Amino acid sequence: MWWGKALGAMIGLYRGGPFGMLLGMVVGHGIDQLLARMLRRSSGPATPQVHSQFFESTFQFMGHMAKAKGRVEEVDIAFARSVMTRIGLTPAQRERAVELFNQGKSPDFDRDEQLRQLTAWLAPHPSLLLLFLETLVQTAYANGRIDPAERVLLQRVCDALSVNRIQFEYIHRRVLAQRAWQTHQQSSAGPRRTQDMTLQEAYDVLGVKASDDDKTIKIAYRRLMSQHHPDKLMSQGLPDSMQKLAKEKVQGIQAAYSAIKVARKNAT
Structure with missing residues (x-):
């Protein structure tokens, strides 16, 4: 490397x-x-235990993140519900997700032990760990900002996942750009067109700068596509019920790359 x-x-x-x-x-x-x-x-296909660990940890830590600032707000609950709806959980899966969310916000929730189990099961599947961290950042932004207590919690999670601060800020910027893209999509009457993504959003989604050359941007695009491709995440242990999260991220990555290519073509 x-x-x-x-x-x-x-x-x-x-x-x-x-x-x-x-x-x-x-x-x-x-x-x-x-x-x-x-x-x-990285290793081979994931076991059913990995599927279960990812699903359970995601919703437990969504609840824990929501509670980190002292109390769970309506926007936190609404965000969790929107995730459950977006990924199309069955009534039984939704009931389980709510139970896990409540476990995470309970004072008895053993965060450190759950992080230990999470890293033990998902260490061979780094793309799942990345998706888990990105989902937590999105959860922290449910009310539009990251509270200091939420940032402390994110730092603890990063420490457990061996993600340093520079790497986290890179992920953070990408999540913010992707969040803006998804917000625009959800607020518009129809699907958002590629050209509706601002150029700065596009660069942030790919984690690159406007000064980077075409080759660098293509490398970043291919790396992100590899990390977030639903088929790869499924092989690593992403539950069937959560495929849509990966598909949404891939759509944003593809839209960002297309927006940059169009802008650069028009500039020549």
């Missing part, structure tokens, strides 16, 4: 001269290490 250091060095040199190049190489090295660790941990 070397492309992260090379990319970081180029961006740093462009933006901050020799010192910026060194800083960029340090950041890029961290990204290379994360990707290498993910590749080493």
Whole structure:
């Protein structure tokens, strides 16, 4: 793994001269290490226990995140319900999801033990861990902002998943851009067109900058598509009931890449 250091060095040199190049190489090295660790941990098809662990942990920590700021608000409950509706849970699955959400917001919820179990089951399936973290960030934004207590909880989760702060902020920016895209889709009368995504949203969804070249952007696009592709996530243990979460993310990634390609073509 070397492309992260090379990319970081180029961006740093462009933006901050020799010192910026060194800083960029340090950041890029961290990204290379994360990707290498993910590749080493990747394994074969997931077991039913992995399916169950992902489903249960997701809704438990959605409840725990909602409670982190002191009390669960109506917007937190509405967000959880919207997720259950979007992924098309059956009545029995919905009842179980509500039960898990309530477990997570209970004072007796053992967060550290649940994180230990989560990482033990999902460590060989890094794309699922990434989807889990992204879902928690979206949950924190149910009321439009991240509360300090929610940020502390996210940091604890990142520590358990071996995600450092720079990597988290990269994920954070992508989630915000994807959230804006989904909000526009849901508020419009029909499906949102690719050209309706702002160029800055598109760059943020892919986690790249406007100054990056076409090759760098294509690499970022392919990496995200690989991480979030529903078939890959299903093989890693994503429950059937939660496929739609992955499909929504893929749609946003594809729309972002298309928006960037259209903008660059028109600029030439």
